[in-house]
Amino acid sequence: MASSSQLKFSSACxxxxxxxxxxxxxxxxxxxxxxxxxxxxxSIEKLIHMYETGELGPLTPGKTIYIRNGELLDREFRLDDIxxxxxxxxxxxxxxxxxx
Numbered sequence: 001m002a003s004s005s006q007l008k009f010s011s012a013c014x015x016x017x018x019x020x021x022x023x024x025x026x027x028x029x030x031x032x033x034x035x036x037x038x039x040x041x042x043s044i045e046k047l048i049h050m051y052e053t054g055e056l057g058p059l060t061p062g063k064t065i066y067i068r069n070g071e072l073l074d075r076e077f078r079l080d081d082i083x084x085x086x087x088x089x090x091x092x093x094x095x096x097x098x099x100x
Contacts, residue, residue, distance in 0.1 A: 019059040021051040042070035 028048050031037040037044060046067055050056040056065065066073040 021056070021058060024059055025051050043067040046070040046072070 025048055028044050028051075032041055032044055047056070050065075050072075066075065
């Protein structure tokens with residue numbers, strides 16, 4: 001017997017995670033103080049600059065940019081990028097973790 005009521009669906013995460021530029025800049029600047037991230041300092045500084053100038057807005061799910069040696073790439077990550085100082089500013093879920 002079919003029910004006449006409709007099923008209602010909702011997102012498992014009711015609110016999308018959005019990281020505002022100010023918070024993101026603060027996080028990136030703390031990374032620059034850590035020895036571990038020094039090999040990425042040029043790319044992290046580029047990312048900070050993009051936030052400060054408004055070139056990059058709030059970090060939201062689904063938005064990904066790629067930076068290598070301080071230069072914004074117009075393509076996705078490739079395996080050979082790893083050895084070339086590559087970083088990505090991934091969607092908000094990834095950025096909220098320990099990485100960039």
